[in-house]
Amino acid sequence: MSQPPPPPEEGLSPRYFSEQEKRRQWRMTRVFCATLLALYVLDVLILKRPSLAPLLVRLAWVTEMSVYTWLLVRTPEHRLPLLRSLHGVLISTCFLGLVSVTGGSNSPYMAMVPSLPLLMALIQPQEPKLAILCGVTGALGMLVILPLTNGQALNTLAWVGTVGAATFFGVYGSEQYRKAQVAENEARVERARRESMEKLTKAERYRAQTEKLATVGRLAASVMHEINNPLSFVGSNLAFLRTEVLAQPLPEKERQEFQEAFDETRSGVERIKQIVLDLKGFSRMDDEEPSECALADVVTDAARLAAVRLKHVARLKVEIPAELPEVFATRRRLAQVLLNLLVNAGDALEEAKVQGGEVRVTGVAEEGRVTLLVEDNGPGFPPEVLPRLFESFFTTKGPEKGTGLGLSISRELVERFGGTLKAENRPEGGARLRLELPVHKSAPSGTHEQA
Template sequence: MSPPSPRPEEGPSPNQEPWPRRWRTFRVFAATLVLLYPMDWLVLGHWSLTTLGVRLVWASHVLLHGVLWRKLGSPWEKRLSSLNSVLTSLYFLTMVWFTGAGTSPYLNMALCLPLMMALVRPMDARPAILSGVTCALGVFALLWEEAQYLHAVNWASMVGTATFIGVYGSVHYRKAQEALHEASVERARREAMERLALAERHRAQTEKMATVGRLAASVMHEVNNPLAFVRSNLDFLRTEVMQQPLREESRAELAEVFEETRQGVERIRQIVSDLKGFSRMDMEEPCECALADVVTDAARLAAVRLKNVARLHVEIPPGLPEVFATRRRLAQAILNLLVNAGDALEDAQVRGGEVRVTGVAEPGRVALLVEDNGPGFAPEVLPHLFEAFFTTKGPEKGTGLGLSLSREMVERCGGTLRAENRAEGGARLRLELPVPARGPGAKA
């Protein structure tokens, strides 16, 4: 038999194969041929220098084949393999001749040699065919010379049958490999087309969102100017009105109205300021920040969406460790989670809807749970929840990018974002962020 050879149809050329590993294979096979010499003693009943010489020549051929395989490279590989299969069969027949010819136990291996060639090189049928032809003719000649004419025909027929089976199997293996390769190429082509379409949709959506962002920035600038006049005029009116002689009841009522109006104007100013900050989040560098402050920023904006949908409960322990993140990017991710919770409660028409944000300190990290008492995630939706452009909302409500972008923002901060259903009903999104390690000289 011959040592395994690389298949150019399936992998790189010999010059690209790791030579030390391949050369070790040739050496091991050559050494095995020599070390099996004691089997000749068991067959013959005595030591034979002739069979030892055949084995040494055979082993030398294996090593020479390895050197030529390395030096000549891919263009000569098929020729070398064909020549090697013929010479290997001749060495084997020589061993059969010197160990008893028709009575040699090695004769039974004549059936196996073509099969082994087909197994070693399934993508090339020629080595198996050449080995089968050489073995069939050699066995026929050995037995015919001993006047075992019927055995000669039978053995030649069996070797031919074994060769046919090996070649037939290798052909079907090759066809199966080609079919698998074609299917893999087609699957890769479809996946590439899908990724291209997805990237194109993402690009179009990004451009649209960038345009909306620029428009929003202009609107916020325009809102700030009249808002400043409203605040100034409101303070002036409050001062003037409260200086007028009024009854105590009217004075208290007017003071309450002015205070509520001032809070409303201040809320508008804060929302505009937050939106302006979110539009500039890419310019902000990550730093250590308190999770309570980040949640407060997100909750202030989310309150506009949740106002008539659900009650928002925030439970952040005061001693929660700080996290290392881009504050406004993290606030945007939390805002997306809160808005999604509000949309789910509104779509399900939940009465008495609640959204709860809870902070939990864990070893080496901080977890933030965003939960609602809505219907939760459907089993078929949960595996695709964070895929880009996947959404269960109508086109007028969502683009399918909110949760995908939220996970990306969280992962940029070194954290994770997972979704699950609560045992008591409703959805839960678990956001985990690592706590930055502090050196011995760091401030606590």
């Protein structure tokens, strides 16, 4: 059985190009080579006649570019600097050859020789030695070409000095560019570090707040258990007192007053019992499985708890048709979502100090979906807040009022039941939360027992 080839040594692995990168590299090479050959027309115009020499130089240049591209996608990473250095020297040599065969010191291309190191510094700013190699090659080429084409010594030195100056500025510019890149990278890293620290601090603060709320929740569960016993005593004693007092011979007016007082007290005790039962239900909702539920009942549960928060802030109006189709969800989960929306509306109205605040819950059924709208007549959502409203840990409240998780969790709960939760502003002013759920498709009527 053949053994797999050993892995390449570290630092000697080839630089693999994806197929897309290879195609892009070859496409650029083909465009460059086609342009290079098309510019042979300029050589003919310069020499005022067709000549084989500049065509051969351009063909040699095209060949060098093709071989370089072929090697580039196959050369190991550690050998790429050597390949690029050789490529820089060869393209400078090809260009100098083109200068030589098109008139030497009289060639129009002569003025472009000092630009070679500048171009190389621009193309490869991370490798200044390429600009230096191009500059050295250009200077040496000047020393050879100019004397052979009757160039004066002073003129030759001037051209060599120009190439040297261009090389210096190219290397200096690339060095400054590298320093700027390093400084920018360091600034980016420092900025990312500060942002990470801020997010970590914020997350720690929210975690502490969440733990505090969880502790309060556990304490509330214990308190609810303790409240039940005295409530039972109060209810029993109240019933006993009501029976005994009303059994006494009393004037009709006093009897009626006593009866109204006992009825109001019993109603208050029953309300306390219902709130305790609702809170206990929320604490045990994880054990509840999704089932068919009527949204009218869900809204009633949420409104009963929200009334404690909205009592002194806004008037709560509920308009839910009793015949609204059922949905398939966890009743207390949906009640938790609605309670959160109602409490948020109350907080917004209280913060804005709205006089005559009103929170309205309405429900409609259309096209196989049931829609609940929770609206208020407050200031609405600011434009910069609306896109981030459902982000985790995003809140406009202080840390003592919220963790920024309520709406995020509410949307997640709604989506579990195939619904959506969206926020918008009402045209007439105020905020609107739109909760949509699919209508539950019950089994065929023939499968149900007849009433």
